[in-house]
Amino acid sequence: MGKTNRTPEARESRPVGRACLVEACGTAAAGPRPARMVLVELASSREPARWYCAGPCAVYGQALAEVRALPVGGER
Ligand SMILES: [Zn+2]
Numbered sequence: 001m002g003k004t005n006r007t008p009e010a011r012e013s014r015p016v017g018r019a020c021l022v023e024a025c026g027t028a029a030a031g032p033r034p035a036r037m038v039l040v041e042l043a044s045s046r047e048p049a050r051w052y053c054a055g056p057c058a059v060y061g062q063a064l065a066e067v068r069a070l071p072v073g074g075e076r
Contacts, residue, residue, distance in 0.1 A: 018060050025053050026061065045069040 018026060024034035029041070029049040040061035041049035047068040052061040 018057065018064075020053065020057055022053050022057075024051055025057050027051050040065060042066060042069055 020026060024037060027034075027050060029039050029051050033039070034051055036054060037051035038054045038058045039049055040052050040058055042062070042065035045065040045068045047065040050061055052058040
């Protein structure tokens with residue numbers, strides 16, 4: 001386990017695991033910005049850029065992106 005040259009994986013598109021009633025919340029940011037949504041993106045994360053509601057959802061999305069930026073193996 002000496003090698004640390006992990007390459008970025010293909011960006012995942014699994015569920016974000018947050019129940020939100022707003023339809024576009026947590027969707028991959030492929031299209032134009034939905035109303036009231038903010039972009040959450042972390043370059044080093046395996047989590048793709050996503051739209052979230054401004055506020056708690058965006059905070060959640062940021063945390064999720066940070067968790068998924070951790071080396072594989074530390075992720076649960
Ligand atoms: Zn939301």
